[in-house]
Amino acid sequence: MTTTVTPPDLSPTPDDGKSPLSQRLDVVGRLTGRWVGAILIALIIFSILIMTRGANPITVFSEAWANTIQSPFAMQQALVKAAPLILAALAVAIPARAGLVNVGGEGQLIIGAVAAAGVFQFTDGRLAGPVLIILMVIAGMVAGALWSGLAAFLRVTAEVNEAVSTLLLNFIALDLLLFLIYQPWKDPNGTGQPASPPLQDDAHLPLIGDTTVTIGIIIAVVCAILAWVLLKFTRWGFKLAVAGGNPEAARRAGLPVNRLLMSSMLLGGALAGLGGMIYYAGTEYQLRPGLLATIGYSAFLASWLVRHRPLLIIVSSVILAILIVSGDSLQIDSDLPAASINILTGLLLIAVLGWTASPWFKKKGSES
Template identity: 40%
Template sequence: MKGLAAIVQHSSSRGALSALLFTLACLGFFWLNGHQPVALFREMVLGAFGDGYALSETLVKATPILFCALAVALPARLGLISVGGDGQLYFGALTGTAVILALGDLSAPVMLPLMLLGAAAGGALWGALAGALRARIEVNETISTLLLNYIAVLLVDYAVHGPWKDQSNLGWPATSPFPAGAILPTFFDTRVHLGLLLAVIAAVLLYIFASRSRWGLGLTLLRSNQRVGRGAGINYPLNVLLVMGIGGALAGLAGIAEASVIQGRLQGGLSAGYGISGFLVAWLAGQKFLLIIPLAVLMGGLQASADSLQLFAQMPSSSAVILQGILFAIVLAVGGRWRERMVP
């Protein structure tokens, strides 16, 4: 596996270069905005990791990003580039909510598994839809997942403006608050919830299966030489459906967790760009499942620190999005031949 080791080394040195350039770009951005760059950078870091509360909010943001990053990294094993994290997240939230609305007030031990299953199934369906189009009629999965994002977001909008709208809630388009049994447990009096644990377990399991198992080898093989992979008896269409479906299921879990814990109901604006943040994380990590975990936390920190930028420097909270954009551009530039970067 010398070749693999070389790729790992190669991509992590690229990662270090990207991080350095990004720090410099942050400092420059603050300076251009008329701030003490180093002091503000320190505030930003503290705002993300400075105390228990900041850290907990960072982990809250990191959870959906982690799920969505896995939803990108798994299809990438097969050479597929999915940008459908957001759509799968929304559709999972929609089907998970459907389960809650159908079952009503049940105790958590019954409700939670059913709700999570419902959301996973919805996300899986949304991912597998793009997978089926790819496998059956060679529709480019990047385009189809991108467009399915809009459909899923608008479906949620439709549901909360129309049939599922809580009439007692006057003008606000949202479902009625979820019953107590449908709220995922949280830890240590923070908003950090069960979803984080599930996402980390998923990342570890995917790592084990993708790098050690025959199935993972089959994916690598199909990506390298599809003809030879098929010749070895590996079913390409089935595996496209599998990776897109499993990825979608994970993003769907992110969706219902956001609705359940963070919003307490289903409403629009569920995702703060988690899908695209997840794409960025997956890519920064060179599609390596374990590396995705810390990078998702860092990305969560970047988003959480937007508050401290607002507070200390009166910079708009969208600064975090700008910084994320800068990060993305830097990684693109450092990555260069980015298709090659998709190789784990």
């Protein structure tokens, strides 16, 4: 084994006698600037690309604007999609604090939805709605935690890299979902594409006012705030950051690094599982192929775009959710494939990643 000497981090810290508040504002300002710049670059490249397909970017954007931003229904749809996005992004952010890369948001969302549907499947309408909801929440969270926990367990016992294992688990979860809805859980009364039987009406998540938005978004925002508190103000959060920053030092200081890694992944997975449950019991009411599209992967980006800050994840998730919804406008109004919107998502992350090589992004060579 080799020892690599890495030079100490000499990047200047913006600490020239400024008050903590103005330092914070500096950070926020720089982040905002980066976002605006990244979005602009991404939009310009995207415009050029759709022009080559014969679409007029100005028409496309104005249609998308009119039918997304200015449409109350579309914005509500975005908020509906933002709930699982935020929760799955937290599932990326919390383990990231410990230096873990959880790419398994998609699988953890799916498995949460599957578990929730499973509870309904086995109780078969015999339970009252509220009881069922509570059971589904528990099942979704436990399933999500088990799914990510498996990856964490393999990481600490067999040294299987968690980025690779969570990715593989995404596909296993997806095939499990398909297996269930094509055979054992197939709705006998369903027509068209296979799906599980629709969830009983009184177990649907309540809506906010007379909108189409469920309380899922409120739950997601509360979870983001709790995650922020947990990471910033608790001993656990502090230990997690130490273990993520310098595992060697953390271990020598007697921190139970493996247990910290496990707990961060379990918590993350539970949140993503909750997100899956919310999407099932609040939006879809049945399992179907393509249930989550790629919300879990978008969540990974949402977390990276804001460097795993739980409160900013709310913002980035809503923005990405709006982008996802505007993909439908692309399809309907401009006759471009809805998946084209992924270009914008990809460019956005590339721009933000390329923009800064801040210490948060850098892999520190602290390994011997």
